[in-house]
Amino acid sequence: MQVKNILPALAAIPTALATLPRTFELLAFQNGQRIGCINGYGNFITYRIACYPFSTYGVLGETNEIRGYEACNAVNGSFSCFETENVRSLFALNGADLELVGSGTQWSADSLPDIEDRYGVPTNIGGEGAVPIFLQVHPVQG
Numbered sequence: 001m002q003v004k005n006i007l008p009a010l011a012a013i014p015t016a017l018a019t020l021p022r023t024f025e026l027l028a029f030q031n032g033q034r035i036g037c038i039n040g041y042g043n044f045i046t047y048r049i050a051c052y053p054f055s056t057y058g059v060l061g062e063t064n065e066i067r068g069y070e071a072c073n074a075v076n077g078s079f080s081c082f083e084t085e086n087v088r089s090l091f092a093l094n095g096a097d098l099e100l101v102g103s104g105t106q107w108s109a110d111s112l113p114d115i116e117d118r119y120g121v122p123t124n125i126g127g128e129g130a131v132p133i134f135l136q137v138h139p140v141q142g
Contacts, residue, residue: 018093020064021139025051026098028107028133036113038135040069042081043120044109050118053140054081063090063101074100079107079123098135100125108132 026038039045040052054072056064065088066072068081073089079100090101097105108129113121123135 019060019062020056020066020091020093020098020137022060023053023055023140025053025138025140026135027051027138029136030131030133034136035131035133038068038079038123039118039120040081041119042068042072042079042123043113044123044131044133045113045118045120046115047113047118047120063092065089066091074103074125077125079125093137096136098137105134106132107135 027034028036028038028044036044036046037048037051038054039050045051052068055067057067058065066081070082071084071086071088072079072081072091073084073087074080075087075089092099092101094105098107099105103125106127108124108127109121109131110124110129111121112131123133
């Protein structure tokens with residue numbers, strides 16, 4: 001087999017997803033700069049003290065369900081971890097970023113929340129909002 005035939009074959013192999021840590025924070029980044037984090041509701045905030053430690057549950061693997069205040073999902077166009085009506089989504093670690101399985105690593109918000117707003121603004125699936133972000137997984141202990 002020639003080298004020129006091997007490269008496309010290698011590119012077709014999907015990249016392996018890493019296992020999410022048991023406990024982690026979701027830090028919001030834009031253009032390589034940290035601009036906030038995600039609170040226990042699943043909302044984007046810029047108030048640093050209110051970052052929430054998320055957790056994976058079930059058997060650890062390449063994809064997991066995660067929990068903020070309650071189990072998290074992303075089925076109605078936004079990331080939510082409160083009153084999610086038993087509908088679950090699967091998440092993975094892709095590099096350092098949180099990936100919604102089947103949708104990728106791009107997230108967004110419709111606006112930047114006020115710095116004192118601890119409730120925050122909804123975190124949208126995909127980059128359609130005015131504030132595109134990546135959610136970096138930051139492991140925590142304790």
